[in-house]
Amino acid sequence: MTKHANAEKLRFSAKLLFQFRVVNEGRPNVMRLCEERIIVIQAPTARNALALAKRRGKSVMHSYKNDAGSMVHFEFVGIMDLLHLGAECDEDEVWYDIVQRKLPMERAGSILPPENKLNAIREFDLKL
Numbered sequence: 001m002t003k004h005a006n007a008e009k010l011r012f013s014a015k016l017l018f019q020f021r022v023v024n025e026g027r028p029n030v031m032r033l034c035e036e037r038i039i040v041i042q043a044p045t046a047r048n049a050l051a052l053a054k055r056r057g058k059s060v061m062h063s064y065k066n067d068a069g070s071m072v073h074f075e076f077v078g079i080m081d082l083l084h085l086g087a088e089c090d091e092d093e094v095w096y097d098i099v100q101r102k103l104p105m106e107r108a109g110s111i112l113p114p115e116n117k118l119n120a121i122r123e124f125d126l127k128l
Contacts, residue, residue: 007044011085013094014039014053017077018060024070036080038095046084053079 018035021028039056043049057076066072085093104111115121 009042009044010049011089012041012043012046012049012053013083013085014041014049014056015080015082015095016053016057017080018057019075019077021073021075022066022070023073024068034077040085040094046082050079050082053082 016037016039018037020033020035022032023029039053041049041052041056043052054076057079061074061076063071063073083095089096101107101111116125
């Protein structure tokens with residue numbers, strides 16, 4: 001039995017980076033569409049969480065032909081960040097970032113995007 005076998009599972013959040021690498025006529029594109037994905041992981045230690053996050057990233061890699069006949073490779077690039085979601089986080093929190101901003105309340109109109117530009121709202125509106 002390992003040292004952490006009976007250890008309490010802690011909650012972590014990992015930000016994974018993926019790329020869409022398109023190969024056209026044998027040459028990969030230079031400018032690549034990327035996805036940043038946040039996942040929640042339960043593990044006894046940060047090192048275990050990191051290993052699980054890497055395994056998860058590698059497990060979703062795949063390739064397909066696009067409509068133009070080019071091969072598209074969805075590839076795991078790596079882990080951008082790993083957070084321990086400890087007692088300071090609410091149960092429904094999956095990510096946090098602490099940054100310093102100049103007068104954020106006073107500048108909210110220029111910092112925050114209009115609600116109709118939020119990804120989920122735009123996606124829903126496009127389906128209507």
